[in-house]
Amino acid sequence: MKIGRAETKDLPDIERLLEQVCKVHADLRPDLFIAGNRKYTEEELSVILKDDSRPIFAAYDDDGSFMGYCFTAAEEHKGFNEPPHKTLYIDDLCVDENIRGRHVGRALYEYVRNWAKANGFYNLTLHVWENNESAKSFYNAMGMKIQLYGMEEVL
């Protein structure tokens, strides 16, 4: 397996996996997500792929086939009430549905963690939907801890 920055050639695979994630979310919250759609348009993805403050990392099999991605976004914290620090936000992480459970997610996460450490980030953060039990178990297995709770009342 090889992991590195995703490239424009990966666009079709990234779009395919974005649809898989959207389906996972739509199955959990059909009131909030539309199955068959994806989070970003092709135009938005083309911009993100070139943005060094929002690196997308990708895992490839030895034959070059696309296995999964991790979207990230660098955040600078320098508010009046906080010590200055950088956070790497994991915006989206997905392994192709045909090869889940084979430690591709772990390899991607560990690569991103090492990259963040080497680039002076203080922490990694992300949001995960309640009831996405497999993702919660995965992040727990990676050593992540709950930082805060997002609350909601549907009206």
Ligand SMILES: CC(C)(COP(=O)(O)OP(=O)(O)OC[C@H]1O[C@@H](n2cnc3c(N)ncnc32)[C@H](O)[C@@H]1OP(=O)(O)O)[C@@H](O)C(=O)NCCC(=O)NCCS
């Ligand atoms: C979550 C996801 C990225 C994990 O990737 P993966 O390659 O399947 O996971 P790994 O094989 O690296 O699993 C690493 C560890 O996480 C835990 N884990 C992974 N999937 C799990 C599941 N379905 N149920 C329980 N634990 C799980 C296990 O502890 C596992 O270690 P083990 O195999 O030695 O027991 C992948 O399942 C996925 O793409 N899911 C759909 C998209 C999604 O929900 N993404 C998160 C959005 S926030």
